[in-house]
Amino acid sequence: YCWGSTIYGQLGHSSASDVSFVSNLPNVQHISAGTDHTCAIADGVAYCWGDENRGKLGHSSSNTVPNAVSGGHNDWTDIAAGNEHTCGIAAGTLFCWGHNLVGQLGRGGLGGATPTEVDWAFAR
Numbered sequence: 001y002c003w004g005s006t007i008y009g010q011l012g013h014s015s016a017s018d019v020s021f022v023s024n025l026p027n028v029q030h031i032s033a034g035t036d037h038t039c040a041i042a043d044g045v046a047y048c049w050g051d052e053n054r055g056k057l058g059h060s061s062s063n064t065v066p067n068a069v070s071g072g073h074n075d076w077t078d079i080a081a082g083n084e085h086t087c088g089i090a091a092g093t094l095f096c097w098g099h100n101l102v103g104q105l106g107r108g109g110l111g112g113a114t115p116t117e118v119d120w121a122f123a124r
Contacts, residue, residue, distance in 0.1 A: 034081030055113030
């Protein structure tokens with residue numbers, strides 16, 4: 001369920017109009033709202049929409065409607081949308097993607113739109 005400003009398409013309604021009522025997203029087990037993007041897990045598949053800047057959606061599809069995060073996982077159990085990044089857990093493995101300017105992805109490098117495994121030993 002999402003409502004409010006949709007300046008970056010973060011509501012997932014495929015409309016440029018702000019929404020002041022709740023809309024239905026079937027089979028959602030988890031949802032997380034970041035600064036200007038939103039992610040959800042439905043039937044084990046992770047979806048993200050909103051501002052695609054810096055790869056935080058995990059795909060290169062339209063940003064105004066939910067699209068599946070790349071990587072082909074259908075066993076996501078948790079997801080967290082941050083400021084310019086997203087992290088989630090699939091099959092007990094932690095993945096992060098998006099901007100990594102200050103190390104928020106838990107690994108070296110610049111980041112990107114591809115979910116990349118984070119070493120749990122490092123993350124703990």
